[in-house]
Amino acid sequence: MSDRLYIFDTTLRDGEQSPGASMTKDEKIRIAKQLERLGVDIIEAGFAAASPGDADAIRAVAEAVQESTICSLARANERDVRAAGEAIKPARSGRIHTFIATSPIHMEKKLRMHPDQVVEAAVAAVKLAGEYTDDIEFSAEDAVRSELDFLVRIFDAVIQAGAKTINVPDTVGYSIPALWGERMRELIAKVPNSDKVIWSTHCHNDLGMAVANSLAAVMGGARQVECTINGLGERAGNASLEEVVMAIRTRRDIFGLETRIDTTQIVPSSKLVSAITGYPVQPNKAVVGANAFSHESGIHQDGVLKHRETYEIMSAESVGWTHNKLTLGKLSGRNAFRTRLDELGILPDSEEALNAAFARFKDLADKKREIFDEDLRALVVEDHSHFDEERYKLVSLKAVSETGELPVAQLVINDNGAEKHVQAQGSGPVDATFKAIELVALSRADLQLYSVNAVTMGTDSQGEVTVRLARDGRVVNGQGADTDIIVASAKAYLSALNRLVDERERAHPQA
Numbered sequence: 001m002s003d004r005l006y007i008f009d010t011t012l013r014d015g016e017q018s019p020g021a022s023m024t025k026d027e028k029i030r031i032a033k034q035l036e037r038l039g040v041d042i043i044e045a046g047f048a049a050a051s052p053g054d055a056d057a058i059r060a061v062a063e064a065v066q067e068s069t070i071c072s073l074a075r076a077n078e079r080d081v082r083a084a085g086e087a088i089k090p091a092r093s094g095r096i097h098t099f100i101a102t103s104p105i106h107m108e109k110k111l112r113m114h115p116d117q118v119v120e121a122a123v124a125a126v127k128l129a130g131e132y133t134d135d136i137e138f139s140a141e142d143a144v145r146s147e148l149d150f151l152v153r154i155f156d157a158v159i160q161a162g163a164k165t166i167n168v169p170d171t172v173g174y175s176i177p178a179l180w181g182e183r184m185r186e187l188i189a190k191v192p193n194s195d196k197v198i199w200s201t202h203c204h205n206d207l208g209m210a211v212a213n214s215l216a217a218v219m220g221g222a223r224q225v226e227c228t229i230n231g232l233g234e235r236a237g238n239a240s241l242e243e244v245v246m247a248i249r250t251r252r253d254i255f256g257l258e259t260r261i262d263t264t265q266i267v268p269s270s271k272l273v274s275a276i277t278g279y280p281v282q283p284n285k286a287v288v289g290a291n292a293f294s295h296e297s298g299i300h301q302d303g304v305l306k307h308r309e310t311y312e313i314m315s316a317e318s319v320g321w322t323h324n325k326l327t328l329g330k331l332s333g334r335n336a337f338r339t340r341l342d343e344l345g346i347l348p349d350s351e352e353a354l355n356a357a358f359a360r361f362k363d364l365a366d367k368k369r370e371i372f373d374e375d376l377r378a379l380v381v382e383d384h385s386h387f388d389e390e391r392y393k394l395v396s397l398k399a400v401s402e403t404g405e406l407p408v409a410q411l412v413i414n415d416n417g418a419e420k421h422v423q424a425q426g427s428g429p430v431d432a433t434f435k436a437i438e439l440v441a442l443s444r445a446d447l448q449l450y451s452v453n454a455v456t457m458g459t460d461s462q463g464e465v466t467v468r469l470a471r472d473g474r475v476v477n478g479q480g481a482d483t484d485i486i487v488a489s490a491k492a493y494l495s496a497l498n499r500l501v502d503e504r505e506r507a508h509p510q511a
Ligand code: KIV
Pocket: 014, 073, 099, 139, 140, 141, 142, 167, 169, 170, 171, 172, 202, 204
């Protein structure tokens, strides 16, 4: 059996199924390029048949990425497979991932299909996919609750039809590691020609065991793991890429496997995905959480100072933490700025976007003496490429809060070229600011999330704000960063509103 483990990232597909995480084409391209830099083997870029926007985004990712295989999901029917096949055409290496549910409950209640019809549809889909590519993956949705004999039958049939990767998903996050490892072992032992394909696993985190189950499947013989950055994904999410990869690397003594991942790109990838989707990373999250490498107890600190490995099983640097490295200051020029962005892997694509980012950097340097890598990330991560086309822009803001008085916010907002002056009171300055913005936007949107994170240490840190708004079944996230968190909040709210009114914005991919 091979000692290579393939990493299949589905942040742009399963990850995008998280509420409010739907991404624009440009955002997908930026994440895909970072995944390529990270060394991901296969990038599942979307679900082509879901909408023309999805298909277009997959095509654009396929054009932009050279080193990773680009994959589209497709249900086992002609329309989906053809849409996937067309979307991956520009890819240097393209894969079609077709799936159908195989558990009794899904076949009977959801598909309303007889098991024989399910096998027939799976075989037909795999054969049709063969018209577009040799790289075909088949998934048995809800394999965790499927009968072993039926899985053996359908996997045998799709391998004969041309499938090269067989994926065994725990769609509902129901398994436990010992059983999941055993299931993989049994399948590999019973399915004819199992040595001719790559076995894969795809685990959801409903019981918090997605990573443990994925690793158990690897011990049972799987050589591909499907995962997402920060564990993003449907409901409780998918297995987190960073945890799977670092477990395989740190416990090489147990697994004896290699991946192609450049682990120093893990933290930059995590930050990019978090900023674009608006999903913050919990501080105590393994590998990419802000506290993952900080030692509070005196005994631990003493131990680490004497010998790092007393309490650290991997180094912060190995996963890309730069320890708030002081990088640039007020006097730094455009070249130094460009070089550092390039080193961090966040250099904007166009000179125009670079110039705009440099102008924002100069503004920030006027307010904040020391600029860290984290500040630069916050600065360039917001997509300003469509700034000129955005409907709402913040011109100025004044917020007053005083003990015993209701806070008040006065704003000037540019609404499609017209400057509007508004004022509102609120329970706090942020509440007053949002109420004032609503006097212009009249959005009727429901505020579903408001969160603030300090980008770096210290009270002069930038605050990075995420706002999630919902209206008529659409959910969007907006971000804003500034040393003044009221201004950051206003920017985040306006950015969410701009997405709500933007024609380019895609609806929830599987709505
Ligand atoms: O969770 C799941 O079963 C899936 C399949 C489409 C692979 O996402």
